[in-house]
């Protein structure tokens with residue numbers, strides 16, 4: 062397999078995406094595998110492994126690494142992070158979010174940080190919260206953009222502990238557009254509790270910056 066479309070079957074569902082690659086639909090073996098990988102990482106992070114289990118897992122992972130090596134593709138044909146409609150669009154570095162409402166310039170979603178994103182004391186790692194905001198703010202910033210908009214800055218305020226293993230609400234909305242500049246605000250809440258908020262500037266790329 063050297064092309065992104067081959068596992069899902071290339072065809073009408075494929076189109077160019079903002080990142081210059083291809084979108085796959087979420088209902089694919091790849092999307093299911095990424096969900097499993099996310100769950101796996103949470104289990105690895107939550108477990109206290111004995112040596113035998115760690116060795117067995119290491120051997121299994123080595124075998125999988127070897128199996129994947131000949132499938133390495135150029136960026137435009139990779140699948141990771143390019144699965145349309147799958148929670149987290151098929152990546153695992155930021156926690157998956159489930160969109161409830163998506164407009165041209167706003168997004169409301171649910172998200173749960175698992176053990177993989179633990180900082181300490183059952184609170185999500187600050188970097189994981191920032192990663193989530195980059196994803197969440199980046200969507201409305203890019204929704205109506207002609208070309209991809211990149212993050213110029215992302216300012217995160219950590220207002221309260223962000224709990225893991227709890228369903229949280231996350232929102233982002235464009236507050237201002239000035240030429241290529243899109244200013245976006247975001248909030249992460251656990252019920253009434255504001256855990257974090259963010260402001261980001263996203264700049265639509267010029268043709269030569271694509």
Ligand SMILES: CCCCCCCCCCCCCCCC(=O)SCCNC(=O)CCNC(=O)[C@H](O)C(C)(C)COP(=O)(O)OP(=O)(O)OC[C@H]1O[C@@H](n2cnc3c(N)ncnc32)[C@H](O)[C@@H]1OP(=O)(O)O
Nearest residue numbers: 079145146150160195196199200203211212213214242264
């Ligand atoms: C449900 C599933 C669906 C899936 C659907 C997915 C859709 C898909 C969405 C993906 C969502 C992910 C979103 C992740 C997005 C990244 O994480 S991108 C990665 C991180 N960011 C980067 O790598 C960016 C690196 N920086 C750069 O490339 C360049 O600095 C930039 C941002 C392109 C800007 O450079 P430039 O075009 O040369 O801009 P420049 O002319 O210097 O400045 C333009 C204006 O912006 C201002 N400006 C520039 N930088 C700054 C700054 N840092 N602070 C303040 N002002 C600034 C300038 O002052 C200037 O202002 P004006 O004078 O026009 O008023």
